[in-house]
Each structure stands twice: as C-alpha cells, then as structure tokens.
Amino acid sequence: MAERAALLSAPRRTFVPDRARTLVLCIAFAGALGAIVVAGMMVEPVAMTSDLAQKNLPPSWAHPFGTDQLGRDMLCRTLAGLSLSIVVGLVAAVASALIAVVLGAVAALGGRRADDAVSLLIDLMMGIPHIVLLLLISFALGKGFWGVTIGVALTHWPNLARVMRAEMLQCKQAPYVEAARKLGVGAVRIAWHHMVPYILPQLVVGLVLLFPHAILHEAAITFLGFGLSPEQPAIGIILSESMAYLSSGMWWLAILPGVALVVVVMAFDAVGHGLRRLVDPAHAQD
Numbered sequence: 001m002a003e004r005a006a007l008l009s010a011p012r013r014t015f016v017p018d019r020a021r022t023l024v025l026c027i028a029f030a031g032a033l034g035a036i037v038v039a040g041m042m043v044e045p046v047a048m049t050s051d052l053a054q055k056n057l058p059p060s061w062a063h064p065f066g067t068d069q070l071g072r073d074m075l076c077r078t079l080a081g082l083s084l085s086i087v088v089g090l091v092a093a094v095a096s097a098l099i100a101v102v103l104g105a106v107a108a109l110g111g112r113r114a115d116d117a118v119s120l121l122i123d124l125m126m127g128i129p130h131i132v133l134l135l136l137i138s139f140a141l142g143k144g145f146w147g148v149t150i151g152v153a154l155t156h157w158p159n160l161a162r163v164m165r166a167e168m169l170q171c172k173q174a175p176y177v178e179a180a181r182k183l184g185v186g187a188v189r190i191a192w193h194h195m196v197p198y199i200l201p202q203l204v205v206g207l208v209l210l211f212p213h214a215i216l217h218e219a220a221i222t223f224l225g226f227g228l229s230p231e232q233p234a235i236g237i238i239l240s241e242s243m244a245y246l247s248s249g250m251w252w253l254a255i256l257p258g259v260a261l262v263v264v265v266m267a268f269d270a271v272g273h274g275l276r277r278l279v280d281p282a283h284a285q286d
Helices: 002-047 074-109 112-126 130-140 144-155 158-172 175-182 187-223 235-242 252-279
Strands: none
Touching: 002 074, 002 252, 074 112, 074 144, 074 158, 074 187, 074 235, 074 252, 112 158, 130 144, 130 187, 144 187, 158 187, 175 187, 187 235, 187 252, 235 252
C-alpha cells in the first residue's frame, strides 16, 4: 500500500513544478519580447541618424553591434527592425487566427457543402507555396507595411484553420450545442458563446506559433525587395544591405542582426510550445 501511495503521489510532485516553471518561462519570454518592441520604438530616431565620422566601425563597447556604411548604430537599427517585425507578426497572426476561426465556424455550422468548401479551400492554400503567394500579394498591394502584413495574414491561416475546423466539429457534437440548436439559437450566437470558449486554448497556442513564421517570412520578402520600404530599419533591409559589404570583412552587419532575429524567433517558438504544454494534457510531459 505504501508503494502504491508513493507511485500515485509522485506525478503530482513533479507535474506541478513543471507547469509553474513553464508558466514562468512563458511570462519571461513574453516580457522580453515586449521590452524589445518598446526599446525598438524608443531608439528608432537614433537608428535613422547617420554619422559619417563613425562609419564601418567593428563591434565595441560604444557600439556593441558596430556601425554601418553611414555610421548608423547597428544595435539600434537591429532593435528597431525587430520591433517592426514583431508588430507585423502580431497584426498578421491575429488576422490569420480570425480567418481560421471564421472558416472553422463556417465548416462546423454551415452544413456538409460548407464543410466541403472550407476543406477544399484549405487544401488548395496548403498546396501553393505560401512564400510565392506572399510575394505576389505584397507586390500587388504596393509592398510596404500593409502590403506585407496583409500578405502574411492571407497566407498563414490554413494549418490553424484545419485545427479550428476539427475542434469545432467536435464541439458541435456536445450536448449543450445540440440543445442550443434545438432551441432555435442562431449559428453566430452558438459559435460565439459556445464554440469560441471551447477552442480558445488551442487558438491562443496557434496564434503564438504563427508569430515565428510571420516574422521570418516578413524578413525574407523584405530581403528580396518585396517587403518593407528601404527607408525603414527592418531586419530584411539590414541583411540585404549587408550583402554588399561582407566581402570587405564587415561581418557584423549581417551576423549580429541575423543572430538577433533567430533568437527572437526561438523565443516565440518557446512561448508557443510552453503554452501548448500548459493547455493540452497530451503534451504536458513533452
């Protein structure tokens, strides 16, 4: 009996601290990302200021990321670029999540034909390389902040929409949803009052996990010249400009901003997987 009691109590002693540790890490990462956004907005005027007397300086205490060919501080430019990328990723991810929820609700409550149409649309979108579609949408909308944001939002929803559709179809079979339908409650009200609260944990996790893809693809199309304006201190612009100076030995122009971008993407990914462990029992011990 004593051994059985010990076995039953052991998971509780390990599981609770793991959940608490995961929650603390998620909050810490989210706070760090918020600090990057605020810092980037604060240093943006400095990031745009040129000083030819300080051009092409390697990393030092005065300029930890060095300076570029116009004497602009690369640390300030990197922070401003990351801040802009995070804002683009946030807006695009929220828009993509809303599209996924709407399509999931249409598939669950619109009948067999609506479900088939949504499934066909998801399969069609997943069959197109979304980086190509993103380039076309951004170019058609005139590039810039809104061109990139709308392009990312319109190309990153299919995976989350598939999850939302499956969750809402499962929720549709719940007794309280069946009772609401028999009482004549409208589809929109059922979706808002019953289905959205049911899928909210999965939606939050999916929303956070959209951020890394949105940020990387924003940087990628900006690097190719189809994204943000060259006047903005975007990471893609920084990396694109640095290509002309790598052969001159100015490695810091590309390496340090690139590493900073990877660290931010990994932080978003860590927050997303941490939230998944918190809200999904199937991944609690991952």
